[in-house]
Amino acid sequence: MAIWDTLRATHFGHDDHGVSMGKFSGTNLTCIRGERRVFQGLDFSIEDGGVLVLTGPNGSGKSSLLRLMAGLITPAEGTLTWNGEATSEDPESHGGRLHYVGHLDAVKPMLSVAENVSFWASLRVADKALKDLVPSALDAFGISHLADVPGRFLSAGQKRRVNLARIAAAPAPVWLLDEPTTALDRATIEGLEKLISRHRMSGGMVVVSTHSDLNLGAAQNLDLATCITSPMAEQVAQ
Amino acid sequence: MNGFLLILRRDLRLAQRQGMDSIMAVMFFVIAVVLFPFGVGPEPNILARIAAGVIWVSALMSSMLSLERLFQTDFEDGSLELLTLSPITLEIAVLAKIVGHWLTTGLPLIIAAPLLGVLLNMPLDGFPMLIAALALGTPSLSLIGAVGAALILGSRRGGVLLSLLILPLYIPVLIFGVSAVDAVIGGFDAKPQLLIMGGFLLAALPLCPWAASAAVRQAVE
Numbered sequence: 001m002a003i004w005d006t007l008r009a010t011h012f013g014h015d016d017h018g019v020s021m022g023k024f025s026g027t028n029l030t031c032i033r034g035e036r037r038v039f040q041g042l043d044f045s046i047e048d049g050g051v052l053v054l055t056g057p058n059g060s061g062k063s064s065l066l067r068l069m070a071g072l073i074t075p076a077e078g079t080l081t082w083n084g085e086a087t088s089e090d091p092e093s094h095g096g097r098l099h100y101v102g103h104l105d106a107v108k109p110m111l112s113v114a115e116n117v118s119f120w121a122s123l124r125v126a127d128k129a130l131k132d133l134v135p136s137a138l139d140a141f142g143i144s145h146l147a148d149v150p151g152r153f154l155s156a157g158q159k160r161r162v163n164l165a166r167i168a169a170a171p172a173p174v175w176l177l178d179e180p181t182t183a184l185d186r187a188t189i190e191g192l193e194k195l196i197s198r199h200r201m202s203g204g205m206v207v208v209s210t211h212s213d214l215n216l217g218a219a220q221n222l223d224l225a226t227c228i229t230s231p232m233a234e235q236v237a238q
Numbered sequence: 239m240n241g242f243l244l245i246l247r248r249d250l251r252l253a254q255r256q257g258m259d260s261i262m263a264v265m266f267f268v269i270a271v272v273l274f275p276f277g278v279g280p281e282p283n284i285l286a287r288i289a290a291g292v293i294w295v296s297a298l299m300s301s302m303l304s305l306e307r308l309f310q311t312d313f314e315d316g317s318l319e320l321l322t323l324s325p326i327t328l329e330i331a332v333l334a335k336i337v338g339h340w341l342t343t344g345l346p347l348i349i350a351a352p353l354l355g356v357l358l359n360m361p362l363d364g365f366p367m368l369i370a371a372l373a374l375g376t377p378s379l380s381l382i383g384a385v386g387a388a389l390i391l392g393s394r395r396g397g398v399l400l401s402l403l404i405l406p407l408y409i410p411v412l413i414f415g416v417s418a419v420d421a422v423i424g425g426f427d428a429k430p431q432l433l434i435m436g437g438f439l440l441a442a443l444p445l446c447p448w449a450a451s452a453a454v455r456q457a458v459e
Binding site for chain 2: 070072073092093110111120
């Protein structure tokens with residue numbers, strides 16, 4: 001795929017953007033949401049090319065963990081580190097090295113597909129590179145023909161593709177994907193799998209929560225069900 | 239700086255495509271001012287006496303009208319999360335949104351104000367000062383309002399809450415804005431009032447984006 005060569009050429013080998021590979025880890029993480037302990041004492045560690053698959057029943061804290069990794073939630077206890085440095089020390093650099101795909105697609109109804117994607121990419125990539133990156137990112141998710149269509153006319157699956165094209169258009173070493181396959185058809189899921197495997201080959205890392213089967217090759221699995229504090233244990237603690 | 243311009247350009251483009259927001263703010267401003275002659279009667283002296291106050295109060299209200307949407311739409315569609323996670327410092331991003339708000343609602347108010355001054359029989363001497371005072375005051379209104387707009391994210395009935403939070407904070411700007419115009423009409427020097435309003439603006443410029451960013455971080459958590 002042409003897009004990946006462009007990405008590699010413009011980014012991963014490039015020092016200007018400060019994109020460097022490393023080790024992303026968290027130790028003894030505890031997350032409290034609305035006075036309820038979602039998980040506690042959780043450790044993880046991912047290195048270049050690694051994939052961490054989060055599994056667990058609804059409410060086990062997959063989304064919370066991803067938001068915590070992104071820096072949207074501050075852990076009640078524990079630290080997140082990148083190459084040994086706490087990510088909370090420099091939230092902007094941490095934001096610059098990660099892409100987060102949440103439940104919301106951040107597609108502006110009044111902007112066209114190309115404008116939506118290129119706005120987010122322009123915050124991370126120089127203008128010159130955008131001309132190549134945005135069309136190839138749209139192409140990777142099969143939405144080139146929608147480039148001029150305003151966001152309000154898109155279906156749920158198309159919006160999700162626009163959101164994924166956003167992360168393809170501006171490379172970052174860490175991808176945090178929260179249920180990325182929601183509303184996607186089989187062919188697009190295969191495209192996403194390909195993109196993830198290329199991302200890994202060039203040294204990127206991916207954390208993904210999923211209920212459906214994503215074929216990702218070798219991956220670590222983190223089952224949040226084993227970290228969940230059961231209601232029984234909580235009563236004892238009280 | 240680049241990020242600031244990118245976000246500003248996007249917000250202006252969105253405002254231009256939606257169109258209604260800034261037009262509504264100006265229309266509200268005009269209608270609110272026009273109501274006063276009906277309420278207090280068409281006596282020219284009374285209207286001239288209250289003109290500056292009426293224009294300023296209406297300007298406060300209409301600037302507040304569109305504040306609710308400053309962060310709300312970005313919050314609802316997930317854009318605000320992504321802005322928080324972007325390599326751009328959040329304070330800069332928030333400042334860009336505030337500048338966008340001022341350009342789409344504050345600036346049209348300043349342009350419409352002289353027309354309404356004529357309508358209220360305001361003495362001609364006061365016009366340049368009215369424009370100058372609004373030009374100094376409305377950016378402060380957008381800045382202060384942004385803090386409230388960020389604080390109400392995620393709450394229902396945010397609009398009413400916003401006015402309760404913000405209107406008391408608008409009072410100093412209102413007092414000195416009106417008094418600057420009245421001073422000039424009465425033949426006095428308005429420099430002290432302008433200096434104080436400039437001081438408000440200079441204080442609000444760093445403090446409000448910082449406070450609003452803290453509220454935004456809280457909201458996306």
